[in-house]
Amino acid sequence: MRARDWDESDVRVRPGRRGSRPRTKQRPSHADAVAGLVTAVTRGRYDVLVGDRAVTAVAARELGRGGVVVGDEVAVVGDLTGRDGSLARIVRVQERRTLLRRSSEDVGGIERALVANADQLVVVTALADPEPRTRMVDRCLVAAFEAGMDALLCLTKADLADPAPFLEHYTPLDVPAVVTHRDAVDRSVILGAPEVAERLRGRTSVLVGHSGVGKSTLVNALVPTASRAVGHVNAVTGRGRHTSTTAVALALPDGGWVIDTPGVRSFGLGHVDDDDVVAAFADLAEVVTACPPRCTHLERAPGCALDAWLARPGSDAREAARVESLRRVLASRRPDPDAYPTSTP
Numbered sequence: 001m002r003a004r005d006w007d008e009s010d011v012r013v014r015p016g017r018r019g020s021r022p023r024t025k026q027r028p029s030h031a032d033a034v035a036g037l038v039t040a041v042t043r044g045r046y047d048v049l050v051g052d053r054a055v056t057a058v059a060a061r062e063l064g065r066g067g068v069v070v071g072d073e074v075a076v077v078g079d080l081t082g083r084d085g086s087l088a089r090i091v092r093v094q095e096r097r098t099l100l101r102r103s104s105e106d107v108g109g110i111e112r113a114l115v116a117n118a119d120q121l122v123v124v125t126a127l128a129d130p131e132p133r134t135r136m137v138d139r140c141l142v143a144a145f146e147a148g149m150d151a152l153l154c155l156t157k158a159d160l161a162d163p164a165p166f167l168e169h170y171t172p173l174d175v176p177a178v179v180t181h182r183d184a185v186d187r188s189v190i191l192g193a194p195e196v197a198e199r200l201r202g203r204t205s206v207l208v209g210h211s212g213v214g215k216s217t218l219v220n221a222l223v224p225t226a227s228r229a230v231g232h233v234n235a236v237t238g239r240g241r242h243t244s245t246t247a248v249a250l251a252l253p254d255g256g257w258v259i260d261t262p263g264v265r266s267f268g269l270g271h272v273d274d275d276d277v278v279a280a281f282a283d284l285a286e287v288v289t290a291c292p293p294r295c296t297h298l299e300r301a302p303g304c305a306l307d308a309w310l311a312r313p314g315s316d317a318r319e320a321a322r323v324e325s326l327r328r329v330l331a332s333r334r335p336d337p338d339a340y341p342t343s344t345p
């Protein structure tokens with residue numbers, strides 16, 4: 001993620017894996033605009049890194065609500081001094097290489113862009129306290145796939161539980177995993193953090209995870225200057241402290257960025273189509289190529305190849321769990337989920 005120069009061919013597009021359509025609408029040209037990188041968004045104000053200067057900016061009205069997100073490479077005009085009370089204006093958004101989105105619901109709902117131009121989604125899951133949930137991980141993997149990002153599993157609190165059983169769910173997938181745990185003697189030391197740092201080096205990575213999984217602890221280990229609040233849950237709202245900030249990019253000491261998403265607790269998948277859901281389950285995508293046309297792949301779908309696959313000799317419980325997981329994600333996106341019985345997690 002690097003600010004770069006602008007030229008006349010800069011257009012905004014809404015990336016999609018299946019071809020993107022440039023928006024050709026003419027925008028006022030700002031010859032004096034300079035390139036910057038959006039590192040945080042809080043209530044309509046943007047932190048933009050211009051060179052090595054942190055500038056506060058608003059977005060030009062024609063960019064629309066939510067038209068600028070963390071990770072966006074933008075062009076800014078106005079007061080770029082970065083002094084207290086100074087305000088710059090974002091006038092253009094560079095074409096996005098990836099775009100992580102989420103929907104408020106699984107069916108319809110409001111779709112929101114979350115982070116632009118990130119390379120990988122780091123799904124942070126505790127092995128215990130709170131219990132790991134494949135459901136949450138599976139949904140994140142779908143979101144990452146749709147966004148055009150790689151995924152990395154980060155399993156925390158291995159001092160409390162053995163990672164092997166959970167990892168087994170994901171062995172048929174090509175998703176790398178790293179395991180961390182707190183040192184028994186020096187509790188400030190997070191073992192495994194150097195391996196995570198190695199995976200993040202030089203890349204832009206978005207961290208997502210439920211409250212309490214140790215995400216802030218990990219960010220602090222990766223970015224010593226970050227000082228993310230650990231274990232601070234607001235007694236009134238029950239939520240963390242940074243609820244108004246949806247994402248913030250922190251520079252990694254060895255290059256690259258880690259983007260924390262304190263306000264993000266779930267991934268509604270209303271914006272993802274069924275084909276992308278299936279494709280995100282790479283181990284099952286091949287199986288369903290044998291399905292009848294327009295198969296829903298849901299439970300009791302006539303002739304669904306997933307059933308034949310599970311019924312074959314040698315099929316195991318892990319495969320059954322994977323199929324159930326895929327079906328759960330697919331079913332949750334139906335207009336009437338009750339019409340498609342699925343077991344709850």
Ligand SMILES: Nc1nc2c(ncn2[C@@H]2O[C@H](COP(=O)(O)OP(=O)(O)OP(=O)(O)O)[C@@H](O)[C@H]2O)c(=O)[nH]1
Pocket residue numbers: 156157158159160180181182190209210211212213214215216217218229230231232233240262
């Ligand atoms: N046993 C154990 N506890 C850990 C580990 N990492 C973090 N914790 C603890 O887990 C609790 C939650 O950690 P946080 O880093 O605040 O978790 P978070 O995911 O950022 O949670 P929010 O701040 O609510 O978003 C804290 O009490 C940490 O000290 C670990 O590896 N092992």
Ligand SMILES: [Zn+2]
Pocket residue numbers: 288291292295296297298301303304305306
């Ligand atoms: Zn099917």
